Amino acid sequence: MELKKSEQANIEKLRVPITLMGLLFVGSVVLASFSYQEGKVREIKAGVQENVADVQFMQDAQEQDAPPPPPAVDAPPPVTEEIVEEENTEVEPTPVVQTPPPVDIGPVEEVVVEEEIIDFPDVEAGFPGGAAAMQKWIGENVQYPQTAIEMNEQGRVYLSFVVEADGSIGGIQVERGVSTDLDREAKRLLRKMPKWTAGEAGGRKVRTRCRLPINFTLN
Numbered sequence: 422m423e424l425k426k427s428e429q430a431n432i433e434k435l436r437v438p439i440t441l442m443g444l445l446f447v448g449s450v451v452l453a454s455f456s457y458q459e460g461k462v463r464e465i466k467a468g469v470q471e472n473v474a475d476v477q478f479m480q481d482a483q484e485q486d487a488p489p490p491p492p493a494v495d496a497p498p499p500v501t502e503e504i505v506e507e508e509n510t511e512v513e514p515t516p517v518v519q520t521p522p523p524v525d526i527g528p529v530e531e532v533v534v535e536e537e538i539i540d541f542p543d544v545e546a547g548f549p550g551g552a553a554a555m556q557k558w559i560g561e562n563v564q565y566p567q568t569a570i571e572m573n574e575q576g577r578v579y580l581s582f583v584v585e586a587d588g589s590i591g592g593i594q595v596e597r598g599v600s601t602d603l604d605r606e607a608k609r610l611l612r613k614m615p616k617w618t619a620g621e622a623g624g625r626k627v628r629t630r631c632r633l634p635i636n637f638t639l640n
Contacts, residue, residue: 538583538628542620546584546629549615559610559635566602570639574600577636578607586626588616599637607635 548555569575576599583592593611598604611633620629 536586536628538630539620539622540630542622542627542629544621546588546617546620546631548617555614558614562610562613563637564606564609565637565639566606569600569602569606569637572600573639574603575637575639576600576603577634578604579632579634580607580611581630581632582611584617584619584629584631586619586628588619590614590617596632603637606637610635 548558566574578595578599579597581592581594581596582590584590590611593608595604595608598607617631619626621627622629
């Protein structure tokens with residue numbers, strides 16, 4: 422017995438695979454078309470941005486390179502008027518110099534510079550004739566105060582004084598006294614004494630300081 426194949430049965434078996442292959446093909450085409458369009462859109466956007474950036478960069482470069490035009494300066498009109506210099510005919514006044522009146526400064530006082538007082542000269546100052554002559558002179562010229570006699574005052578008065586270069590006596594001071602009356606009498610005796618022989622230092626007469634005790638006693 423010979424078997425016969427049905428052509429309709431064979432077609433039914435191939436319909437499902439063919440349908441699946443068609444759907445797969447169509448999906449691939451659609452996916453490819455979408456990918457292609459999206460890529461084109463990206464390229465167009467990127468190109469537009471680059472063009473815009475290039476245009477902006479070129480504009481900035483042109484603005485920096487091109488310096489501003491200098492302002493127009495109007496030239497001053499030429500001076501055609503001739504300047505005439507006039508001679509100075511004014512006479513300067515002669516200044517009047519006034520002499521100030523003399524200033525009266527009064528009498529001029531002479532400033533006397535005192536020489537140094539030497540305590541230890543080369544040659545001591547002394548009474549003319551020596552110590553014995555001085556004691557005799559004091560005994561002849563002393564005036565014992567009456568109040569000191571009544572009070573029985575006696576003792577030794579120590580005096581210091583300066584013998585000037587000319588022998589005169591000055592600067593009398595009581596270093597140690599006895600009483601007011603006896604101290605006063607001792608100073609009076611020194612003032613009344615004759616000039617002393619001045620002391621010497623370096624071969625010349627100088628001012629020297631001397632000390633002298635005067636003894637007051639009652640008999």
